[in-house]
Amino acid sequence: MKYQNPTNTEQIISYLDRKMEYYKNILELTRKQVDIIKSDNTNELNSIITTKEKYVKDIKRLDELNIKIQEEMISNQKNLILDKRFNSLLEQLQSIITELMHYEQDSMSVLSSSIDDTRAKINNLNKRRRAPQSMREYGIRPARLLDILH
Known part of the structure; x- marks a missing residue:
């Protein structure tokens, strides 16, 4: 087995x-991102995304x-695993990445729901606008009492 020298361990x-x-x-920015999505501040959201x-x-x-x-890490995995500092760093890095993934999923969910809400509002506004237009275009008149009785 190859001997792991202290300099390599320190570099790793x-x-x-x-x-x-x-x-x-990135995690700090991602934590802020959810609140910014909810506040509809697109400039700040763009800034955070660019920084990330x-x-x-x-x-x-x-x-x-x-x-x-x-490559050194891969070739000396067994020796590095015995190093407590290395293990601690890997565990911290893994927990940060896991937390980051959860925040990103939450952000995507909030953003998706925000997009769906906006689409619904636009569709509702378009329906309100189209109804009077279609009555004018096709000459539709409100029903008369005589039409209703027949």
Whole structure:
């Protein structure tokens, strides 16, 4: 088995720390996102989405720059699992990502319901507008008493 030197372990932990910071920032923004969706503040929502996209790009860039560290993690899994700091970081990262997924699902649900409500309002307004228009276009007149009796 390959010996895990302390420098590599420190590099791996540093990499995971940086990655976790990005995910924490995304999580904070995602927590705010649900309230912003409910408040219909599209400018702030766009700002949050843009910032989250920036963090995701930063995570991808971090991963690309640290391919050797990722390979080291894969090749020395057994030794790293014994390291308490490594395990702790992985557990924290996993819980952050899980929480992030739940908030994102909630946001999508709120956004979907908001879209459905808006569609219903638009359809209702269109129905109100179309009824008088159709009466004018087709020459429909209100029923007379004589028509009702027959």
